[in-house]
Amino acid sequence: MKTKVQQVEEVIKTGTTKEELAEIHRIINQFESVIKREVTATEVAEIDKVVRGHEGKLYAEIQKIVDDNRGKAGSLIRVLQQAQGIVGYLPKPVMATVSYDLKVPLSEVYGVASFYHFFSMKPKGKYVLQVCLGTSCYVKGGDKIIDRLKKDWNLEPGGITPDGRFSLEIVRCLGACGLSPVMAVGAEIHGRVKPSKLNEILDSYN
Numbered sequence: 524m525k526t527k528v529q530q531v532e533e534v535i536k537t538g539t540t541k542e543e544l545a546e547i548h549r550i551i552n553q554f555e556s557v558i559k560r561e562v563t564a565t566e567v568a569e570i571d572k573v574v575r576g577h578e579g580k581l582y583a584e585i586q587k588i589v590d591d592n593r594g595k596a597g598s599l600i601r602v603l604q605q606a607q608g609i610v611g612y613l614p615k616p617v618m619a620t621v622s623y624d625l626k627v628p629l630s631e632v633y634g635v636a637s638f639y640h641f642f643s644m645k646p647k648g649k650y651v652l653q654v655c656l657g658t659s660c661y662v663k664g665g666d667k668i669i670d671r672l673k674k675d676w677n678l679e680p681g682g683i684t685p686d687g688r689f690s691l692e693i694v695r696c697l698g699a700c701g702l703s704p705v706m707a708v709g710a711e712i713h714g715r716v717k718p719s720k721l722n723e724i725l726d727s728y729n
């Protein structure tokens with residue numbers, strides 16, 4: 524499986540295809556009904572107040588990333604990827620800051636962050652669980668793993684456990700169909716996962 528950095532590098536290198544652009548524009552149009560304009564300096568000052576309060580260092584780091592990438596090809600994707608690397612995900616104030624500093628409409632920042640699956644607008648857990656619901660895994664009971672995570676861990680797809688230890692994503696194929704049903708915990712793949720063994724597996728991650 525390609526790492527997120529490799530995926531981003533590939534997108535930057537190969538550019539965005541026509542189909543991908545069409546999809547990005549579709550997403551942007553959705554957002555445009557809500558956000559019809561760029562972020563104003565006043566709003567950024569508000570964001571600044573909140574972010575600078577306890578995370579001023581983080582804000583300064585994001586501004587440095589923007590400065591280092593300004594005017595370069597693929598700058599928006601690269602800036603978002605590096606900002607996510609620092610914060611762990613892309614919260615609204617970070618996207619608004621990137622929009623203002625990079626002079627890119629907020630709708631476009633949202634569109635790009637929503638389109639590429641390596642970006643997340645929600646916080647991630649210390650360990651990201653990826654449960655496969657591709658055909659092979661689904662047939663072998665991948666959905667039972669999801670049920671068990673909901674029941675025992677109060678964890679929904681896209682959610683995070685209250686202690687921040689695990690977050691959950693659904694994926695289509697992890698490339699290990701012979702081991703269905705498959706679940707990844709971070710970079711580690713677990714095959715033939717039995718729901719009854721799930722707690723034992725997760726308890727081994729602290």
Ligand code: FES
Nearest residue numbers: 655657660697699
């Ligand atoms: S379908 Fe689950 S790993 Fe391929």
